[in-house]
Amino acid sequence: MALLEVRDLTVVFQRRGEKPFTAVDGVSFDVEPGQTVGLVGESGCGKSVTSLAIMRLLAKRGNKVSGSVSFEGTDLLKISDRDMRDRRGRDLGMVFQDPLSSLNPVIPIGLQITEVLERHRGMSRSKAKVEAADLLDKVGIPDPTRRLSEYPHQLSGGMRQRALIAIALACRPRLLIADEPTTALDVTIQAQILALLRELVQDTGTALIMITHDLGVVAGLCDVVNVLYGGKIVERAERHALFAEPRHPYTHGLLASIPRLDEGRGEKLVPIRGSVADNIPWDGGCAFAPRCPNALEVCEERSPQLVPDRTGLLRCHNPVQPAVATAGGTR
Amino acid sequence: MNTLLAKKKEPIDKLAAASVGGRSLGAEALRRMLRSPVAITGGVITLLFLLLAIFAPLLAPKDPQIRYLQDQVELGKGIIPGPSPGFPLGVDDFGRDFLSRLIVGAQQTLLVGVLATVIGVLIGVIIGGIAGAFGGWVDTVLMRLVDVLLSFPSLLLAISIAALFAKPSQWTVILAVSIIGVPIFARLLRGSMLAQREADHVLAATSLGVKRGTIVFRHMLPNSLGPVIVQATLTLATAILEAAALSFLGLGDPDPTRAEWGLMLGNASRQFLDIRPELAYYPAIAIIVVALGFTLLGESLREALDPKNRR
Numbered sequence: 038m039a040l041l042e043v044r045d046l047t048v049v050f051q052r053r054g055e056k057p058f059t060a061v062d063g064v065s066f067d068v069e070p071g072q073t074v075g076l077v078g079e080s081g082c083g084k085s086v087t088s089l090a091i092m093r094l095l096a097k098r099g100n101k102v103s104g105s106v107s108f109e110g111t112d113l114l115k116i117s118d119r120d121m122r123d124r125r126g127r128d129l130g131m132v133f134q135d136p137l138s139s140l141n142p143v144i145p146i147g148l149q150i151t152e153v154l155e156r157h158r159g160m161s162r163s164k165a166k167v168e169a170a171d172l173l174d175k176v177g178i179p180d181p182t183r184r185l186s187e188y189p190h191q192l193s194g195g196m197r198q199r200a201l202i203a204i205a206l207a208c209r210p211r212l213l214i215a216d217e218p219t220t221a222l223d224v225t226i227q228a229q230i231l232a233l234l235r236e237l238v239q240d241t242g243t244a245l246i247m248i249t250h251d252l253g254v255v256a257g258l259c260d261v262v263n264v265l266y267g268g269k270i271v272e273r274a275e276r277h278a279l280f281a282e283p284r285h286p287y288t289h290g291l292l293a294s295i296p297r298l299d300e301g302r303g304e305k306l307v308p309i310r311g312s313v314a315d316n317i318p319w320d321g322g323c324a325f326a327p328r329c330p331n332a333l334e335v336c337e338e339r340s341p342q343l344v345p346d347r348t349g350l351l352r353c354h355n356p357v358q359p360a361v362a363t364a365g366g367t368r
Numbered sequence: 369m370n371t372l373l374a375k376k377k378e379p380i381d382k383l384a385a386a387s388v389g390g391r392s393l394g395a396e397a398l399r400r401m402l403r404s405p406v407a408i409t410g411g412v413i414t415l416l417f418l419l420l421a422i423f424a425p426l427l428a429p430k431d432p433q434i435r436y437l438q439d440q441v442e443l444g445k446g447i448i449p450g451p452s453p454g455f456p457l458g459v460d461d462f463g464r465d466f467l468s469r470l471i472v473g474a475q476q477t478l479l480v481g482v483l484a485t486v487i488g489v490l491i492g493v494i495i496g497g498i499a500g501a502f503g504g505w506v507d508t509v510l511m512r513l514v515d516v517l518l519s520f521p522s523l524l525l526a527i528s529i530a531a532l533f534a535k536p537s538q539w540t541v542i543l544a545v546s547i548i549g550v551p552i553f554a555r556l557l558r559g560s561m562l563a564q565r566e567a568d569h570v571l572a573a574t575s576l577g578v579k580r581g582t583i584v585f586r587h588m589l590p591n592s593l594g595p596v597i598v599q600a601t602l603t604l605a606t607a608i609l610e611a612a613a614l615s616f617l618g619l620g621d622p623d624p625t626r627a628e629w630g631l632m633l634g635n636a637s638r639q640f641l642d643i644r645p646e647l648a649y650y651p652a653i654a655i656i657v658v659a660l661g662f663t664l665l666g667e668s669l670r671e672a673l674d675p676k677n678r679r
Contacts, residue, residue: 092575126577133575138568143392143590152586153576188392204576 038110039067040244041091041212046104048083048090048268053099060086062268062319063104066261068212073238073245075259075276077252077291079312083268084248088214091246092131093121108212127157130205134217136197140189146173147185150204157208172203176233195226199233206237213238214246219254231257252291256280261349264288267324273349284346284356286331323354331355397672407672410664417658420471421478428468430454432627438463446643457650460632461640462624469627470650476628477658480542481608487546488607489600492553493593499554500561500592501584511558518551526610530619538621538628545610549603556599560592567591594673601666605659612655629655 048061061083068074076084089095090102093113106113108128113121125131133139141149150172151165160168166185173181176199189197198218205213215234219227235258238245247259255262255276262279264272264287272285283289290309311328318324319340326336333355343352401407420427430436437459440449451458457466495514499507517525529544530536564570565588573587612630614620620631629651636648 094571094575122577122579124577125575131572131575133568133572135568139572141569141573141587141591144586148586149573152578152582156576156578156582201572204572 040070040072040109041068041246042105042107043067043087043091044105044107046087046090046106047102048086048095049101049103051099051101057101059319060268061090064263064265064268064270065104066263066270066273068244068246070211070244071238071242072261073247073259075255075262076246076248076265077250077255077262078265079250082265084250084265085216087265088131088216088246088248092125092129092214094131123157126153126205126210127208128210128212130208130210130213132198132201132205132213132215132218135221136194136201137189137221139201140197142189145186145188146192146200150185150200150207153204153207169203169207172207173200176200176203176206176237177229178203194222195229198222198226198230202230202233202237206241206243209241210243212244212246214248216248217250218247219249219251227254234258252280252295264291267319269319269324269352270343270350271325271352272346273351274346275348278348282347282357282359284351285353286329286355286357287325289357290328290330323352331357397669400672401668404668404671406664407668410661410666410668413657413661414665417474417661418478421474424472424475428465428471430465430468432464432468432472433625434465435463436465443640446640448640448644448647450644458644458647460647461635466647466650469632470629470654473627473629473632473651473654474658476538476626477608477611477655480538480545480611480628481604481662484542484545484607484611485549485600485604487542488549488603489553489596491546492550493557493596495550496554496557496559496596497561497584497589500558500565501588503562503565507558507562510554514551514554517547518555522548522606523610523613526614527617527619530614536619536622538626541611541614541620544614544619545607548610549607552599552603553596556595557592560595561588564588564591595670598666598670598673601662601669605662605666608655608659608662612651 044065046061046064047059050058050060052058064083064087066074076087078084086095091106091113093102095102102114104114108124113124116124140146147166147169150169151160151162154160154165154168155162158165170181170185173184178184178196178199184192184196184200189200192200198221202218218234219230222230231254234245234247237243245258247254249255259276261273261275263270264279264285266287272279272283272288274284279288280292283292287309290307293307294309296306309328310330321340322338323329323332323336323341326332329336331353335354339354341352341354343350345351346356401411437449437455441447441459441461441463443461448461449455449459449463455465455467457470460466460469495510499510520528525548526544529547530540533540567588569591570583570587573583578587611620612628612633615628615630616634616637618634620628633648633651633655636644636651641648
């Protein structure tokens, strides 16, 4: 049994007077202990909503969540609010995108760590402080005891994200969800944060769900990658397979739109045509078809199913052929 | 085990020494205020007023209750003695030293203004805090009640509340003035609490399993209080004006021995404005200057706490 088994997770936004919007549409995936699983896709593809649904952080009003999220055999969507609160931070942790706004501006960093330690590990304040300094030290914040009494605005962006990671890992959760943890940081800091995450995951055996739109992050970190489009998984593959031979035209397009060091300087980037439309319909056709270079007639008529393909899964009527993929990469 | 303990002990000692490291947002705001002329003006006025009120009994040159020149006052004939040695501002219609009464009156003004504001803030924060923390129907019900209060013109509301009591006293004034402040504080806090519910750091705290009570009191409330504190400083000014207005209208403490600026202004303008108009001007000016001081202080506080002005 996997640590986390997400089955047919569906999130529908229901706003009064508006058509329901299916943000996440039957997403299923597993996370094994110690494994790093990527959720990749453009803005609006449903990757953040998926993570919030797993943590049950979506407002009950106006959001309908169905499917199951089984964590060590317990369906998180079925347990009481109180049980869920006990599990958050203890069993499942989360790191958010913007480190500044994710920290409480009016209380010192230290208190934001100790409150979690006191809450879940029943530590006394003074013991929690020692542990907090230890945690800050572990995530590479210099002079941790002094930092404890500082406020978020006094830390640099990279340090804030380190502090957030320290807070999320304070109670040694078995699953950490990182929602675009490097998006708000500059490139050098990104690399440091990713290295830190990788190290922590390896040291503690924490499973990690990495949510990102950055394929570079995926390449460096993830064991298995799920590519999302319009709320559905369109391709799943092991990291190496995905980068070597992307099968879905969308994945292929994402990779082709990244500049590569081994290409000639004059090569043009190949963007994906168009942008994500609002409320992409999956019924009666492939949602990606209007933007797809490989689209066939059948793509407009019948929604493709997720079928096993090589090491993973694929949802496409006309996938990119391996030989073509290599050619496409250098086109 | 022992070496581990020894290793852990050192950071505790360091912790104790390092407690001065952080600079809170409040300290940051104070630093900015000290560089603003508006803040300094408001602060100096407020400080002088506070000192005046606290040390009034020592500062007053004469006893404010003794009718020194009562035999020289003939209100019927329009005679009130003017300034004379020992009585720099003259005397009132009872022959009492006006300057001393004005100084002692600062105490009453401060007491009424501060108490009315504090009570208003407390009730308003409780109502707004509950509404903002719970949301839903609790919020709807509380806010409709607040809207009812808000729909009355404030002075009219204060007059009707004060008039409810058979025996007017300074406490009815304080209560009336505090109640008209309640809806403003409640609405303000509720608004910023609702905004905080959506804030990233509250979501982050929720994702850590922090208890709801802790989230409300540690994460939402402290981040929502800024506007309320600013409004309280501004309300202090209007509370002083409104308390004075109630006294002026005869709804305040009827005790004629009590020195209170609104009452002094009311008496002067009703009974001897034609004889000695300056006796109405002095308390009026005192009220205006103090109200101005608090307003300037409140405005600059608002500016200093405004995140747009940070750094």
